[in-house]
Amino acid sequence: MSNYSIKDLEQLSGIKAHTLRIWEQRYNLLSPKRTDTNIRFYDDADLKRILNVAMLNANGLKISKIAAMSAGDISQEIIKLTDQSIDHNDQIQALTICMIELDEVRFEKVLSTIILKMGFEDTVLNIIYPFLSKIGILWQTGAISPAQEHFISNLIRQKLIVAIDGQMGNNQGKTFMLFLPEGELHELSLLFSCYLIKKHGHKVIYLGQSTPNADLISVYKMQKPNYLLTVITSSPAGDKVQEYVDMLGREFTDSEIFVSGLQALDQSISIPSNIRLLTFAKEIKDELIKMEKQKV
Incomplete structure (x- = not known):
């Protein structure tokens, strides 16, 4: 399990730290923990939740409505959204969630859906490259672990090899x-x-x-x-x-x-x-x- 600062959450979700703190205080969207030296940090569950919340909010759902939804309802809305959306940022965010969860099955489904909609070349240029750039920066700053970066890189590598063989x-x-x-x-x-x-x-x-x-x-x-x-x-x-x-x-x-x-x-x-x-x-x-x- 990884630990994240509020700045890590900002970089991963695209939501300003100030806004995250307001959401935390007003809607209890996050559950920060504290180290032995009283420094606040967030865990994988917090990161996954805020990524999902940020994605739904960016697609028109009010934060008050999202806060009232159960974890299962939020998950279903995310799946529905990523299956239908053609927005590049939505797809990159969906892949980021799969990386955090090390969810190979979901990653494969999301990526295959994007390829069907956009074609292989456009998917690599407009989705995979920006996504890899994002996780590369996050890996260098310690926001994600090398294991998560390697997990995703190997899945993408498999896709590329299959495409080459074709x-x-x-x-x-x-x-x-x-x-x-x-x-x-x-x-x-x-x-x-x-x-x-x-x-x-x-x-x-x-x-x-x-x-x-x-x-x-x-x-x-x-x-x-x-x-x-x-x-x-x-x-x-x-x-x-x-x-x-x-x-x-x-x-x-x-x-x-x-x-x-x-x-x-x-x-x-x-x-x-x-x-x-x-x-x-x-x-x-x-x-x-x-x-x-x-x-x-």
Whole structure:
């Protein structure tokens, strides 16, 4: 069980701390506990309740009416709302509740419903990416546990792998080699890139997580891919990012290289002429569309 401050609840629910305190005092919506040193904190039940309350309130239900509802009634209203709503914030909030509860069955149902309504690509770009950005910040600040973050990431990873398997492709296009730097394990963006590339009819050599430089160079010499794509989220970090980017530019001069990820984008690094920085996943799709137009 996790402990949350009022600021954690604000970040997770989008409701200002001042408003949360009013709701707590006026409607008894929250039940704060106290540490041995008399510091107030909230538990998972409080977080789940306020996420549900915030979602219903955002969709027009008055807070006084919500406060009078039983936990079962609130749960039923949330299920009904997420099944019908197409609002992105509602869907992200619903996924957040599933994460807090570690509810795999509900997460699968919510995500599958969104995909049916929006399509797989739009779901990833407009729901999953903002959701992952939200939980990434919450994980860094300690508002959620690593276990909750890993739980959700693995479920999304499974969805991406199934989607990739569904893209047979004719492999008549260009060849892309996809990899993560040694020590890098954040694979979701790379998997989505693989899906997009295969969907557009190109061949993918997928090396995946934590690829040693020697292995990368060895496969490159054998396969001679047209493009390389990597994402640097956590490793390498600091001044090692420049060293890694320089190595890519030096070792793979005959290919165009796409680089993305927080470590590459958050620093002022010098970019070799054969490397392009991508700031968002949609840019990969844009590049693939450009390639198709050039063939015409």
